[in-house]
Amino acid sequence: MVESLRFRDATLAKRVVEKIRRFASKQETVKICHVCGTHEWTITHFGLRSLLPSNVEVIAGPGCPVCIVPASEFDEAIQLALKGKVVACFGDVLRVPGSKMSLLDAKAEGADVRVVYGVGDAVKMARREKDKEFVFFAVGFETTAPSTAVEIVKKPPENLSFLVCHRLIPPAMKVLVEMKDLSLNGFVAPGHVSTIIGVKPYRVFPEVYGMPTVVAGFEPLDVLFGVYMILKQLSEGKPRLENEYVRAVRQEGNVKAQELMKKIFEVVDDNWRGLGVIPSSTFKLRKEYETFDAQLKHGVKVEEGVDIQPGCKCHLVIIGKIKPTECPLFMKACTPQKPVGACMVSNEGTCRIWTKVSQQI
Amino acid sequence: MLVHVSVILMCLAIPAKVVNIKGDGARVDFGEGVLREVNVMLVDAKVGDYVLVHAGYVIQVLSEEEALETLRLWNEILDAAEA
Numbered sequence: 001m002v003e004s005l006r007f008r009d010a011t012l013a014k015r016v017v018e019k020i021r022r023f024a025s026k027q028e029t030v031k032i033c034h035v036c037g038t039h040e041w042t043i044t045h046f047g048l049r050s051l052l053p054s055n056v057e058v059i060a061g062p063g064c065p066v067c068i069v070p071a072s073e074f075d076e077a078i079q080l081a082l083k084g085k086v087v088a089c090f091g092d093v094l095r096v097p098g099s100k101m102s103l104l105d106a107k108a109e110g111a112d113v114r115v116v117y118g119v120g121d122a123v124k125m126a127r128r129e130k131d132k133e134f135v136f137f138a139v140g141f142e143t144t145a146p147s148t149a150v151e152i153v154k155k156p157p158e159n160l161s162f163l164v165c166h167r168l169i170p171p172a173m174k175v176l177v178e179m180k181d182l183s184l185n186g187f188v189a190p191g192h193v194s195t196i197i198g199v200k201p202y203r204v205f206p207e208v209y210g211m212p213t214v215v216a217g218f219e220p221l222d223v224l225f226g227v228y229m230i231l232k233q234l235s236e237g238k239p240r241l242e243n244e245y246v247r248a249v250r251q252e253g254n255v256k257a258q259e260l261m262k263k264i265f266e267v268v269d270d271n272w273r274g275l276g277v278i279p280s281s282t283f284k285l286r287k288e289y290e291t292f293d294a295q296l297k298h299g300v301k302v303e304e305g306v307d308i309q310p311g312c313k314c315h316l317v318i319i320g321k322i323k324p325t326e327c328p329l330f331m332k333a334c335t336p337q338k339p340v341g342a343c344m345v346s347n348e349g350t351c352r353i354w355t356k357v358s359q360q361i
Numbered sequence: 362m363l364v365h366v367s368v369i370l371m372c373l374a375i376p377a378k379v380v381n382i383k384g385d386g387a388r389v390d391f392g393e394g395v396l397r398e399v400n401v402m403l404v405d406a407k408v409g410d411y412v413l414v415h416a417g418y419v420i421q422v423l424s425e426e427e428a429l430e431t432l433r434l435w436n437e438i439l440d441a442a443e444a
């Protein structure tokens with residue numbers, strides 16, 4: 001899209017940075033949090049932090065949907081694979097450590113673990129290979145959950161079930177804002193999650209917590225304008241909810257997707273790796289669709305797992321309390337080839353994103 | 362480059378142009394000759410629309426009008442600031 005190139009216009013970027021500096025000079029320290037792996041990628045890849053004044057910090061929250069799935073749910077996927085089911089998953093989850101091993105380790109032991117581009121591929125495979133039992137490992141935030149819902153509503157083949165591990169972003173943002181020692185001053189809300197859920201679910205942040213909140217897109221200029229809008233709100237002393245990403249995010253979101261998710265899933269409390277149990281933060285299949293629940297169908301339920309491996313600081317990285325480079329294992333004992341924590345595996349994990357940039361430098 | 366990197370990022374929905382639609386399926390063009398079959402059940406898309414594709418599913422139709430409007434607004438904001 002030609003338009004996307006213009007969202008990288010360097011002159012415009014320079015001008016908005018100047019504006020940011022002017023607003024920032026009137027503030028003490030400003031800590032802005034985003035909750036999306038793709039925002040972290042844009043910020044790190046384009047070196048946006050180095051353009052910001054020293055009193056403006058942008059930290060990465062729990063924006064990696066793979067990193068926050070607890071080890072117990074990986075253990076379930078691994079058990080299913082070792083029991084002879086074909087586990088279809090996104091490539092990002094393969095190397096993520098469960099309590100004792102990863103899906104890749106299970107594959108090395110002979111399990112049938114297949115990487116797919118989306119849930120639709122799992123449906124096609126299950127249709128083709130009727131003699132095998134398939135499980136789709138459904139990981140992802142609100143951006144991905146509608147695709148799982150689409151396939152379930154279309155009645156998937158009988159030999160396919162779903163390990164539903166979707167998580168919802170606004171409840172996690174609530175946890176962050178309530179962590180008083182994080183002292184946040186503003187949120188950059190995730191663009192693509194918002195294409196689905198719309199703008200309304202973030203109202204609580206300015207209205208109840210006095211937190212400027214801006215839904216932003218993923219081009220460098222989107223992020224810079226998001227930061228600019230937050231600083232402007234701070235300087236005016238009027239926290240509000242704004243949408244910078246209007247070309248993709250409608251006020252009401254994607255209503256079709258919302259209705260479909262509501263039909264298929266109910267919202268329950270559940271554990272997030274490194275964050276603990278978050279109220280109303282997880283999807284579970286509704287009773288009518290229980291026949292597609294892999295846990296029930298195959299009798300797997302792992303209550304507890306080892307979420308954080310010894311020495312790993314993922315629980316601090318995912319709330320932006322420390323930078324990956326502050327973890328003693330970063331690029332020493334923990335590398336993309338031999339990851340210790342989940343944040344080093346997924347392309348949306350903060351540690352993984354930071355290694356890519358350090359390699360480029 | 363962006364498209365290449367985007368493909369490996371699970372969460373990044375990538376813009377593509379709808380080439381044709383048949384029922385719930387559509388063929389979209391990511392540019393540079395990268396064509397893909399995607400599912401359009403979640404949106405009301407038509408041929409020629411720019412859409413956001415995530416893991417094989419179109420999650421939203423992009424508004425070119427809004428994109429241009431955003432750029433216009435940004436320039437206006439920055440000009441006003443400099444005046």
Ligand code: SF4
Pocket residue numbers: 311312313314317324327328329330331334335339340341342343344351
């Ligand atoms: S560098 Fe590795 S061990 Fe350290 S926090 Fe990141 S994932 Fe965990």
